[in-house]
Amino acid sequence: GAGVSQSPSNKVTEKGKDVELRCDPISGHTALYWYRQSLGQGLEFLIYFQGNSAPDKSGLPSDRFSAERTGGSVSTLTIQRTQQEDSAVYLCASSLSPGTSYEQYFGPGTRLTVT
Amino acid sequence: GENVEQHPSTLSVQEGDSAVIKCTYSDSASNYFPWYKQELGKRPQLIIDIRSNVGEKKDQRIAVTLNKTAKHFSLHITETQPEDSAVYFCAASTSGGGADGLTFGKGTHLIIQP
Numbered sequence: 001g002a003g004v005s006q007s008p009s010n011k012v013t014e015k016g017k018d019v020e021l022r023c024d025p026i027s028g029h030t031a032l033y034w035y036r037q038s039l040g041q042g043l044e045f046l047i048y049f050q051g052n053s054a055p056d057k058s059g060l061p062s063d064r065f066s067a068e069r070t071g072g073s074v075s076t077l078t079i080q081r082t083q084q085e086d087s088a089v090y091l092c093a094s095s096l097s098p099g100t101s102y103e104q105y106f107g108p109g110t111r112l113t114v115t
Numbered sequence: 116g117e118n119v120e121q122h123p124s125t126l127s128v129q130e131g132d133s134a135v136i137k138c139t140y141s142d143s144a145s146n147y148f149p150w151y152k153q154e155l156g157k158r159p160q161l162i163i164d165i166r167s168n169v170g171e172k173k174d175q176r177i178a179v180t181l182n183k184t185a186k187h188f189s190l191h192i193t194e195t196q197p198e199d200s201a202v203y204f205c206a207a208s209t210s211g212g213g214a215d216g217l218t219f220g221k222g223t224h225l226i227i228q229p
Contacts, residue, residue, distance in 0.1 A: 033216050042121075042204055043159070045216030059216065091158070102147050102166075102208075104217065106158040 002026070004107035006092050012113045013082055021077045021110045025094030032075050033093040033104060034067060043091060049075060050097070082114045117142040119207050121220025129228050134195055136223045138205035139187040145207040148181060148188045149217065154201045162203075163190070192225075200227045 005024045013019050025032050034046040046059050049069040060067070064083075069075040079086055089111050093104040118141040128134045140148075149164035165172045165179045165188065172179050176195075181188040192199055202224050206217040 035216070035219075040222075042119075042219035042221040043206075043217070045218065048216050102149070102164065103161050104149075106151075106160070108158050 004092055004094050004105050006107040006110050008110055009108065010111045012115060015084060015114055016081055018078065018080045019082055019112065021090050021112070023075045023077070023092030023107060025073060025075070025092070026105055028096070029094035029105075030072060030097050031095045032069060034075070034077050035091045035093065037089045037091055037109070046077070084114050087112055087114045117145060117207055117209065117215070117218040119205060119218050119220045121205050121223060123223060124221065125224045125226070127226040127228055128195055130195055130197060132195055134192045134199070134225055136190045136203055136205070136225070137187060138189070138220050140207040141186070142207070142209060143186065144209045147208045147210075148179070149206050150179060150190050151204045151206065152201045153204065153222075159204060195227050197227050197229065200225060
């Protein structure tokens, strides 16, 4: 079946602009995660959704970052007033409910470049 | 919160030899430890994982060991092949994911020399 998809694959934006990143999880996966991967670094956890609910938003780097999920499926990560330090690959992952299976399946990522 | 340290950052081995990558974690409540492989320009993919109720798990040429007392776990790859060249990430979680997500190490770039 189809894996996790993300769009756009690449995004170049000017400093100060807003960007919206999209994630389509695997059908039936109730858990959805956003991570950020900076050049040569590991993955940094940003936020988790169970269904449409994000119980803890403290992993988001600043109040310029927000995320939502609708219909228990598609999620969007929005970055307002982008800064150069926001440049990174943003990865989305989905899994069955954590009580069922722990494996997280990753999407291909969105490479964000802020100029 | 959880902190995961991973060593070495780069590992070069001869084809056919074994490779070992080590990770330590800080939160004794962590109970799930996956390893992901990321080839250049591609998404991370799970290669093996272990839960805290077992000490070792094998899958063909790869194995993971867990020492809960010392709070460290290791990835072992035997009979390395060129296609094993990639960046490997260890991770830890207190809930198998969930609200904590996964805390990742910084990665090991494994290079298989022909």
